[in-house]
Amino acid sequence: MEDLDQTDRKILRLLRRDSRISNADLAEAVGLSTSSCWRRVRALEDQGVIRNYSVVLDDEKMDLSFQAIVHVHLTRHDPDRLSEFIRAVQTKEEVRECYATTGQSDYHLFVQCRDLNAYNRFLEEFLFRMPAVASAQTNLVLRTIKTRDDGL
Structure with missing residues (x-):
């Protein structure tokens, strides 16, 4: 697997913060075209850097305090x-x-x-x-x- 560059790391930071961010918003935030951004995210998934996407629940509201x-x-x-x-x-x-x-x-x-x-x-x-x-x-x-x- 190739080393991650600064753009990949920025993509990963943004996806970690909000995995539901649209590709258009993600591309704009990292300064790429939407197709280039989509290809990078796909490559990160294919390489196993991105294993899955998940939901973060509010433990208090789930009564798990x-x-x-x-x-x-x-x-x-x-x-x-x-x-x-x-x-x-x-x-x-x-x-x-x-x-x-x-x-x-x-x-x-x-x-x-x-x-x-x-x-x-x-x-x-x-x-x-x-x-x-x-x-x-x-x-x-x-x-x-x-x-x-x-x-x-």
Whole structure:
């Protein structure tokens, strides 16, 4: 894949901010003709730089104001239990993001739900019932400072 030039990066910044921007408005903002802009966006999609387009929801209006970072420690790294854990986490709606990391915890989950009671149900009925999970530590999110990097 070719290196991204400044025009590609500007296109990506604008699409990240608003993926519904019209091609005409996008072309005008980056100083290209509409056909040239469309070809660049298509090339970025074909190269896999743009993987998909999505919608950003308002968590408060969706009644998902409870947020936590959960640091999960596994009992051991048995391949079958590990696969089961990963599959289960991928299907659980409350788990918005999951990272395998180095350090004291094996996995870090970003969990969103309605309230503390819903979170307790998530822990008791899901996470703590998984054979691979030895323990979990929760950090509550007090406020969100930044959610993604526009560093293009």
